[in-house]
Amino acid sequence: MSDSSSKTLSESILQQQIAYYSARANEYDEWFYRLNRYNRGEELNQRWFKEVEIVKQALLQIGQPEKILELACGTGIWTQELLKIGNRITAIDASAEVIAINRSKLNSPHIEYQQVDLFTWEPDAEYDLVFFSFWLSHIPPELLISFLTKVYQSVRFGGRLLMIDSRFEPTSTANNHILNDDGSIYKNRKLNDGQEFQIVKIFYQPDELQNHLSQVGFIADVKVTEHYFIYAHARKVNN
Numbered sequence: 001m002s003d004s005s006s007k008t009l010s011e012s013i014l015q016q017q018i019a020y021y022s023a024r025a026n027e028y029d030e031w032f033y034r035l036n037r038y039n040r041g042e043e044l045n046q047r048w049f050k051e052v053e054i055v056k057q058a059l060l061q062i063g064q065p066e067k068i069l070e071l072a073c074g075t076g077i078w079t080q081e082l083l084k085i086g087n088r089i090t091a092i093d094a095s096a097e098v099i100a101i102n103r104s105k106l107n108s109p110h111i112e113y114q115q116v117d118l119f120t121w122e123p124d125a126e127y128d129l130v131f132f133s134f135w136l137s138h139i140p141p142e143l144l145i146s147f148l149t150k151v152y153q154s155v156r157f158g159g160r161l162l163m164i165d166s167r168f169e170p171t172s173t174a175n176n177h178i179l180n181d182d183g184s185i186y187k188n189r190k191l192n193d194g195q196e197f198q199i200v201k202i203f204y205q206p207d208e209l210q211n212h213l214s215q216v217g218f219i220a221d222v223k224v225t226e227h228y229f230i231y232a233h234a235r236k237v238n239n
């Protein structure tokens with residue numbers, strides 16, 4: 001495939017990702033709360049929530065950052081946790097539908113929403129904490145370092161980044177999504193009504209993620225839970 005055709009594929013998938021999350025906005029939370037197609041039975045659901053609690057505690061232990069930036073904020077599952085520790089949250093997402101749900105769920109004067117495409121986003125402020133969950137895995141590899149560089153620019157010296165994402169674990173997704181280890185970064189996703197979309201989904205190993213974060217300047221500590229999550233706590237320090 002030539003450079004120009006792969007660029008077109010990547011661009012079209014990035015647009016599909018926004019369309020997918022917009023169309024999925026009303027059913028998105030079923031994934032996190034293990035409902036309907038995401039209900040994997042009592043034992044696996046309990047395992048999921050136990051691991052969610054571990055990453056939640058990692059966030060809650062971060063202290064009380066005054067200014068927080070949440071990228072790809074989604075429907076508010078993690079924005080509501082950020083509200084417990086922070087005073088001023090800027091929450092960015094490309095999807096108007098997703099932002100509308102976040103806003104109506106949380107109804108908070110402490111959150112300012114911005115509808116922005118993170119692939120054209122230019123940072124214009126510094127924050128005590130930058131947070132994103134289940135977003136890094138949707139960034140095509142050729143755009144990763146430029147995105148992480150912008151994240152680094154958005155953290156003040158002495159500030160932190162916390163990010164959470166998925167480990168490769170077939171039971172984390174819907175029971176009608178096939179998650180095989182075929183090496184492809186493109187995955188097929190279905191809505192409840194059967195509509196299908198292609199998205200980027202990359203599962204990082206801790207050492208890869210650590211290297212990427214170090215490359216842009218962070219001092220990072222990357223951890224995994226037993227099955228489902230990878231998370232990184234990174235600091236921006238003066239040399």
Ligand SMILES: C[S@@+](CC[C@H](N)C(=O)[O-])C[C@H]1O[C@@H](n2cnc3c(N)ncnc32)[C@H](O)[C@@H]1O
Binds near residue numbers: 117
């Ligand atoms: C997997 S969801 C994660 C949402 C939320 N962080 C959470 O953990 O529940 C990915 C989010 O990225 C948003 N998104 C997709 N493409 C985007 C883009 N180019 N710029 C900004 N947000 C985007 C989607 O609208 C969706 O809310």
